[in-house]
Structures are given as C-alpha cells and as structure tokens.
Amino acid sequence: MAVTGTNQSPPALSATAHDGDDSLPVVLIHRFPTFTGSLFPSLPTHFRLLDLLTTDASNLQSASAILCVGPPPPVTPEFLDRFPSLKIVVCSSVGVDHVDLPECRQRGIVVTNAGSAFAEDVADYAVALLIDVLRRVSAADRYVRAGSWPVKGDYPLGSKVSGKRVGILGLGRIGSAIATRLAAFGCQIRYSSRKEKPSLPFPFYKTALDLAANSDVLIACCALTDETFHVINGEVMTVLGKQGVIINVGRGSLVDEKELVEFLLRGDLGGAGLDVFEDEPHVPKELFALDNVVLSPHSAVVTPESIGTLQDVVIGNLKAFFAGQPLISPVID
Amino acid sequence: MESIAVLMTKPIYSYLQAELEKRFKVLKLWEAQDGSRFLEDHNQIIRAVVSDGGTGLSPELMAALPKLEIVSSFSVGMDKIDLGKCKEKGIRVSNTPDVLTDDVADLAIGLTLAVLRKLPASDRYVRSGMWKKGEFKLGTKMLLYFQFSGKSVGIVGLGRIGQAIATRAEGFGCKISYHSRTPKPESSNYTYYPSVVDLAAHSDILVVACALTNETRHIINREVIDALGPRGVLVNIARGATVDEPELVSALVEGRLGGAGLDVFENEPNVPEQLIELDEKVVLAPHAGSGTEETRKGMADLVVGNLVAHFEGKELLTPVV
Numbered sequence: 087m088a089v090t091g092t093n094q095s096p097p098a099l100s101a102t103a104h105d106g107d108d109s110l111p112v113v114l115i116h117r118f119p120t121f122t123g124s125l126f127p128s129l130p131t132h133f134r135l136l137d138l139l140t141t142d143a144s145n146l147q148s149a150s151a152i153l154c155v156g157p158p159p160p161v162t163p164e165f166l167d168r169f170p171s172l173k174i175v176v177c178s179s180v181g182v183d184h185v186d187l188p189e190c191r192q193r194g195i196v197v198t199n200a201g202s203a204f205a206e207d208v209a210d211y212a213v214a215l216l217i218d219v220l221r222r223v224s225a226a227d228r229y230v231r232a233g234s235w236p237v238k239g240d241y242p243l244g245s246k247v248s249g250k251r252v253g254i255l256g257l258g259r260i261g262s263a264i265a266t267r268l269a270a271f272g273c274q275i276r277y278s279s280r281k282e283k284p285s286l287p288f289p290f291y292k293t294a295l296d297l298a299a300n301s302d303v304l305i306a307c308c309a310l311t312d313e314t315f316h317v318i319n320g321e322v323m324t325v326l327g328k329q330g331v332i333i334n335v336g337r338g339s340l341v342d343e344k345e346l347v348e349f350l351l352r353g354d355l356g357g358a359g360l361d362v363f364e365d366e367p368h369v370p371k372e373l374f375a376l377d378n379v380v381l382s383p384h385s386a387v388v389t390p391e392s393i394g395t396l397q398d399v400v401i402g403n404l405k406a407f408f409a410g411q412p413l414i415s416p417v418i419d
Numbered sequence: 420m421e422s423i424a425v426l427m428t429k430p431i432y433s434y435l436q437a438e439l440e441k442r443f444k445v446l447k448l449w450e451a452q453d454g455s456r457f458l459e460d461h462n463q464i465i466r467a468v469v470s471d472g473g474t475g476l477s478p479e480l481m482a483a484l485p486k487l488e489i490v491s492s493f494s495v496g497m498d499k500i501d502l503g504k505c506k507e508k509g510i511r512v513s514n515t516p517d518v519l520t521d522d523v524a525d526l527a528i529g530l531t532l533a534v535l536r537k538l539p540a541s542d543r544y545v546r547s548g549m550w551k552k553g554e555f556k557l558g559t560k561m562l563l564y565f566q567f568s569g570k571s572v573g574i575v576g577l578g579r580i581g582q583a584i585a586t587r588a589e590g591f592g593c594k595i596s597y598h599s600r601t602p603k604p605e606s607s608n609y610t611y612y613p614s615v616v617d618l619a620a621h622s623d624i625l626v627v628a629c630a631l632t633n634e635t636r637h638i639i640n641r642e643v644i645d646a647l648g649p650r651g652v653l654v655n656i657a658r659g660a661t662v663d664e665p666e667l668v669s670a671l672v673e674g675r676l677g678g679a680g681l682d683v684f685e686n687e688p689n690v691p692e693q694l695i696e697l698d699e700k701v702v703l704a705p706h707a708g709s710g711t712e713e714t715r716k717g718m719a720d721l722v723v724g725n726l727v728a729h730f731e732g733k734e735l736l737t738p739v740v
Contacts, residue, residue, distance in 0.1 A: 096656045120551075128670040129554070137460040205505060206566065206568040206569070206592070207568070208565065209567050209568070210532060210536065210567045210591065211532075211536055213528075213532065214532035214533060214536050214538055215538070215565055216528070217526070217528065217529030217532065217533075218529060218532075218538050220524055220532060220698065220711075221525065221529050221707070221710070221711070222707075223526075223530065223533045223538065223539065223702065223704065224533070224538055224539040224542045224543075225531050225703055226704050226707055227702050227704065228539070228543075229531070229705060230690055230703040230704070230705050231695050231697070231698060231703065232672065233695075235687075235688035235690070235705045236688045236689060238481075239688075240705060240706070241704075241707055242704045242714050243710050244707070244709055244710055244711050244712075245711050245712065245713070246521065246522055246525070246711040246712075246713040246714060247521075247525040247529075248521035248522070248524075248525055249521070256683060267587075267591055268590075269590065270586055270587045270589060270590025270591075271525060271587055271590070272521065273527075297437070326521055331707050362477075365552040366550075367548070369545055369549055374546045380538065381541075381542050381543050381545040381546060382538065382542065383541060383544060383545050383550040385536075385537075385541055386509075388567060389536075389565055389566040390566075391565060391566040392566065403608075
C-alpha cells in the first residue's frame with residue numbers, strides 16, 4: 087500500500103473496475119491513490135463501477151454518479167468541472183467537509199452522506215475515549231505490560247467519569263447517541279448546537295465558550311464548517327480549565343491543535359482523547375509522551391456492523407437516485 | 420479518642436492515614452522491624468485494624484490481637500476476612516459499599532469498550548508512528564473487533580455493582596441477562612439464567628461482578644469460557660479468583676475465547692506472561708476499579724466514619740458484621 091510516484095499507475099482497487107454488465111448504471115469511484123481497500127462487496131451487483139484513476143476519460147462525460155470511498159477525497163470546483171453530467175456525489179463518510187457544498191448546490195448536484203450508519207459506533211467510541219482518558223485505561227495497560235505493577239506499585243489515581251458535566255458540541259445523530267450513553271453513567275449532559283432542540287431535556291448554551299464554562303468535559307462531534315473551524319480554541323480551553331478534558335471524534339480542525347498541544351504540555355488541560363487530527367496521519371509527536379492523552383488513527387467507524395450498515399446506505403442512496411426516488415441521507419445545507 | 424490505638428496493616432492511602440492520625444493513635448505494622456514483636460508489644464492496646472481488600476485480616480493477625488473490636492476495611496470485598504470467625508468473637512467489620520459502585524461500573528464498561536474497539540492497541544499504533552494515510556486496519560491481527568452497542572451482556576452477580584453495569588450497558592442498547600444466587604424480581608426486564616454456562620452461551624460479553632466466596636471461586640471455568648466462545652469477551656472487575664486463570668490464559672492463546680478485559684488477577688500484582696503478550700485481544704488494568712481521587716476519598720471517609728461511630732457507641736455506617 088505504498089504511495090506511488092506520479093509516473094506510475096496507482097494501485098488498483100481490489101473489487102471494482104470491471105467492464106461488467108453494460109445494463110447496470112455507471113458509478114465513478116473517487117478515492118485517494120493510496121486507498122486500495124476492498125469496496126463494499128455488494129456494489130458490483132447493482133452498479134458498473136469505474137475507478138476514476140484508471141478508467142478511460144471518455145467515461146467521465148456521461149457519468150451522473152460519483153461515489154467517494156476511503157479517507158474522503160476532495161470534491162473541488164476543478165474536480166467537478168470534469169463531469170458535465172454529474173448529478174449526485176455519494177459520500178461514505180458522515181463528514182462532508184471535503185465537498186464544496188455551495189459549488190454542488192450551484193451546479194444542481196445533490197450530495198449524500200453516511201446518514202446514521204455510524205452514529206452508534208462513533209458514540210461508543212467517544213465514550214470509550216472519555217473513559218480511557220479519565221480512568222487511564224490505555225496508560226494503565228501500558229504500565230502493566232511494562233512490568234511496572236509489581237515494581238512501582240499501584241497506578242496513580244484517575245478521575246471519576248460518572249457525574250461529570252459533559253458538554254456536547256453538536257447534538258446531531260452522533261451527539262444525541264453520546265448523550266444517551268453518558269446519561270446512563272449519571273453524567274450531566276449539556277450542549278451547544280446551531281439550533282436549540284427544546285424537545286431534549288439538556289441545558290443549551292449558545293456558544294462553545296459558555297458550554298465550556300459549564301462543563302468538565304467537551305465532546306466535539308459536530309460537522310466541520312467555516313463556523314466551526316477551531317471552535318475549540320485557546321479561550322475555550324482556558325475556560326474549560328486545568329482538569330478539563332477534550333474528546334474529538336468529529337474533524338481534527340474543530341480543535342486548534344497547536345493550542346491543544348501547548349495547553350496539554352503546560353498542564354493547563356486535564357487530558358484529551360483524539361480520533362481525528364488537523365493533518366492526518368500526522369499527529370503531534372509531543373503528545374506521545376503524555377499519559378493523559380489517548381490517540382487513535384481515525385478509526386471510530388471501523389466495525390463490521392457499521393461497514394455493513396454503511397453499504398446499505400450507500401447502495402440505498404444510489405438505487406434511489408437512479409430510480410428517481412427520495413434519497414436516504416441527503417446533506418441539506 | 421486520640422489514645423485509641425488503630426493498627427494499619429499497610430500504607431493504603433495518604434489521605435486515609437492523615438485522617439486516622441487526626442483522630443487516633445495510628446500504629447503502622449509495615450514500619451516495624453519485627454512484625455510479630457511489634458504486635459506482642461502493642462496487643463493490649465490495639466482495638467481496631469484498618470486494612471484493604473487484598474490484605475484483609477489474616478487468621479494470624481486476628482489471633483495476635485486479643486483486644487480487637489473492629490476491622491474497618493478500605494474495600495467492598497470481604498474475601499480476605501473470616502466473617503464467621505469475627506462474628507463468633509464479637510469483632511465488628513465494616514466495608515466501603517456504594518461509594519465505589521460507579522467507578523467500578525465505569526471501568527467495567529471502559530474495559531469492554533477498550534477490548535472491542537482496540538483502544539490501547541490503536542493508541543500504541545499511533546505512538547509508534549506507524550499510521551499512514553489510506554490505512555484503516557491496525558495490522559494483521561484483527562481477530563476480534565465489533566460494535567458494543569446492541570450486544571448481549573451477561574452479568575455474573577447482580578449486586579450494586581452488577582446493576583450499575585447493567586444500567587450503563589442499557590444506555591448502549593445492550594440486551595442484559597444475568598446470573599446470581601437467586602433471581603431478582605425487581606430486575607424482571609433482564610433475563611435470568613440459573614446456570615453460568617447458559618448465561619455465557621447467550622452472551623457476547625460476560626462481566627464478572629460477584630463477591631468472591633467459596634461458591635464463586637473459579638465460577639468462570641473452562642466450560643463457561645468455551646460457552647462464551649471465540650467471539651466472546653470476558654471482563655473481570657470482581658476478584659481474580661472468580662476466574663480459573665490458567666484456563667482463561669490457554670483459551671485466549673488458543674483462540675477459544677475472543678478477548679478479555681481484566682482488572683483483577685489470581686496473584687496480584689503478578690500477571691501471567693502470556694496475557695502480557697496478547698496485546699490486541701486483552702486489556703489489563705492494575706486493580707484500579709475504584710481508583711479515582713473522588714472515590715478513594717469517599718472510601719477513606721467511610722473507613723474513618725465507621726471507626727468513629729464504633730468508638731462513640733453509635734451504629735456503624737456500613738457494617739458487614
């Protein structure tokens with residue numbers, strides 16, 4: 087899976103690009119050249135898949151559907167220019183910050199995402215990260231494996247999860263699922279979101295700053311937009327406080343990563359659990375020595391269950407599109 | 420009360436020691452050059468012992484303290500104290516229930532998630548600098564990796580801690596079943612299994628949350644482990660001896676059990692070498708179930724509170740005997 091040079095052809099996708107059944111609707115596959123993971127196994131049954139990186143240029147003219155796979159590849163105006171007949175971009179992620187949404191809207195191109203395929207998995211993962219940071223699960227596991235328990239004695243005390251004030255940034259499907267889970271731990275849930283949701287029993291705060299002032303923990307699970315870029319900044323971290331914990335399962339750039347590192351190194355923040363980073367796969371090395379930080383390679387969604395559900399959503403959206411029926415998970419700006 | 424002699428068997432927690440020293444004459448067994456001599460010299464004045472779950476009150480110590488009135492344990496577990504004998508001799512015993520329930524339940528869920536979602540392994544992967552763009556898999560050893568939400572959770576022992584674990588798991592949409600000495604009518608929404616093997620057969624995740632007694636020693640044996648199976652996960656936050664550890668190890672090594680999250684072991688602080696090697700299907704914790712500042716303080720306050728109540732002639736706060 088090495089990154090190839092520009093004058094070599096990119097490694098092929100493992101289950102695609104066949105000049106199969108001509109009667110099947112055509113779907114162009116858009117990916118990073120380095121992504122060669124196997125595609126959803128049921129896709130070729132329903133569609134004729136053409137890998138953008140290897141298919142003949144003539145196929146691009148009439149194609150109406152593009153499917154993004156793997157780490158979300160950018161959908162820019164220049165990219166869109168290549169497909170005069172394009173009508174739908176189907177994403178296999180929840181986040182669509184890699185897609186120029188206004189540009190798509192202008193061109194009459196509809197965008198769909200993973201819908202709620204991942205909500206439970208990401209919510210589970212956010213809770214997993216939170217417990218890990220507060221109770222030092224990964225750090226203590228390292229400690230035991232290093233043979234330190236008989237030699238150095240008990241591991242230093244952590245911090246109680248139950249009862250903590252948890253501020254959720256973004257109360258969509260994922261945020262709501264996180265709220266349900268942590269409420270069962272007796273955590274006090276509060277949130278900030280574009281719009282207040284009066285039907286939910288949790289206190290609402292208009293800004294991330296107000297939310298941080300009333301929380302022990304901040305969980306970032308909102309979409310990355312111009313408004314939410316670096317929504318968790320130095321000011322928010324200061325107000326969250328020295329015992330404060332930040333969990334990010336949204337997009338790296340929701341958090342000012344440079345500030346985060348400095349706050350953590352100075353001891354001005356209690357800890358962080360991060361599944362996403364501003365420039366993946368690069369992770370600030372200064373974090374590697376910290377036991378109050380848990381790092382994960384953007385894997386909140388990778389379980390067999392959610393991949394299966396995702397396949398259903400992807401195929402469902404494509405089938406609906408080609409049949410002229412309502413889409414399952416259109417992104418509404 | 421400052422003249423009342425309280426024996427601490429080991430250095431447990433500095434806050435606890437400080438609070439005891441404010442109120443009592445604290446004798447520290449671990450500082451004595453000759454333990455037996457020390458006890459002989461002080462056995463006419465020692466009226467209380469403060470110990471923890473792992474040390475308890477040994478028969479030898481009980482025999483060496485003729486004036487012992489109360490043992491106040493910094494634990495909820497009572498398996499290292501002969502309660503029957505204490506009752507016989509009129510020695511009161513107190514523990515620290517409730518105050519640590521949340522922490523232990525939190526860790527049970529935390530360990531379950533850490534095993535299923537491979538958190539320590541993922542963290543190691545990133546720290547090793549191995550993460551490259553386009554790679555989703557951690558490595559070749561993706562033996563067990565599944566979603567927690569909606570899974571079947573079987574709980575052995577539905578006491579305070581077992582119930583707290585059940586409540587949390589329900590938040591994830593898990594299906595709860597349990598085994599205990601007798602069914603609990605107030606938990607009729609959970610499925611009761613009179614047999615632990617049947618419970619294991621019907622669970623994706625089996626959590627041990629029962630007290631260690633003669634009946635529950637090795638209650639998780641080979642039959643139970645095999646019933647849990649190659650895609651099953653065992654989580655133990657109770658006592659190491661509730662699980663037949665050599666059987667557990669061989670099941671994990673051979674792949675007959677999918678994974679394990681363990682906070683307790685048969686011979687702490689020693690952990691079997693094979694478990695150290697199985698770093699993608701096993702998560703290990705150093706008996707940290709109640710290991711938070713908030714909870715340890717609460718436990719210490721209870722230990723002290725029970726002693727004060729006893730010497731003031733009042734009802735114990737959390738009596739066991």
